[in-house]
Amino acid sequence: MTTDGPERVPDVVGARVDPPGSVAEALAVQERLRPLVDLVGPGPAEPATVAGLDVAYAESGDRLAAAVTVLDARTLAVVDSAVSVGRPAFDYVPGLFAFRELPALLDALDRLTVRPEVLVCDGHGLAHPRRFGLACHLGVVTGLPAIGVGKTPLLGAWAPPADRRGAWTPLRDGDEVVGRVLRTRDGVKPVFVSVGHRVSLDNATARVLALTPRYRLPETTRTADRLCRDALAAAAPG
DNA sequence: GCGACAG
DNA sequence: ATCTTGTCGC
Numbered sequence: 001m002t003t004d005g006p007e008r009v010p011d012v013v014g015a016r017v018d019p020p021g022s023v024a025e026a027l028a029v030q031e032r033l034r035p036l037v038d039l040v041g042p043g044p045a046e047p048a049t050v051a052g053l054d055v056a057y058a059e060s061g062d063r064l065a066a067a068v069t070v071l072d073a074r075t076l077a078v079v080d081s082a083v084s085v086g087r088p089a090f091d092y093v094p095g096l097f098a099f100r101e102l103p104a105l106l107d108a109l110d111r112l113t114v115r116p117e118v119l120v121c122d123g124h125g126l127a128h129p130r131r132f133g134l135a136c137h138l139g140v141v142t143g144l145p146a147i148g149v150g151k152t153p154l155l156g157a158w159a160p161p162a163d164r165r166g167a168w169t170p171l172r173d174g175d176e177v178v179g180r181v182l183r184t185r186d187g188v189k190p191v192f193v194s195v196g197h198r199v200s201l202d203n204a205t206a207r208v209l210a211l212t213p214r215y216r217l218p219e220t221t222r223t224a225d226r227l228c229r230d231a232l233a234a235a236a237p238g
Numbered sequence: 239g240c241g242a243c244a245g
Numbered sequence: 246a247t248c249t250t251g252t253c254g255c
Contacts, residue, residue: 057246094243123244154244
């Protein structure tokens with residue numbers, strides 16, 4: 001316990017996922033886990049910490065770096081972070097995107113020393129064909145409240161929200177409201193917010209706005225993005 | 239049948 | 246996701 005390497009606190013999250021062996025298997029996993037999504041819990045209205053997760057890929061596509069940054073929810077200062085370098089765990093298939101990044105993201109979460117109160121994911125939650133996007137998957141597997149923030153839609157119909165920051169319109173899949181199209185900056189392309197796990201859509205919206213005092217994307221996503229890009233570059237010398 | 243399709 | 250030049254605007 002006094003050897004090499006940084007301190008590591010086990011079980012901050014403690015979740016593990018085995019990659020599916022086929023598309024059919026992946027679909028079955030989603031079917032099995034979908035009922036476990038908590039759509040009720042409004043989640044923490046004033047969390048002390050918020051985590052951002054993101055992944056960067058090598059151009060060869062055979063290597064990736066997952067990063068998680070934990071921010072003080074009030075000051076938006078980074079208070080903890082972790083990365084995990086590895087390989088994509090699944091081919092990219094729209095609707096099955098989570099299986100690609102989940103193992104690396106969970107590994108990064110396990111390396112944290114602070115247990116975040118909310119996860120802000122780079123991808124959709126309920127705004128998914130089977131209502132089980134990456135944010136739902138991460139939420140269910142970790143048990144943590146989770147929010148999905150996508151840069152582009154995966155599905156749904158919507159009307160453009162007013163140009164001012166804070167304006168939003170419902171994102172609908174048929175008769176269901178699966179998320180919100182939220183303007184985080186005046187006159188800038190909106191983002192797509194959806195519930196992941198244990199958070200209401202209202203709280204998710206408020207949280208995203210609190211994380212975007214200056215840029216279109218949440219500070220959580222921005223800090224995680226920078227971290228995984230740097231880690232990827234540092235991990236693979238020519 | 240055709241196009242669209244988180245990252 | 247990643248590649249990729251210039252360009253408009255603060």
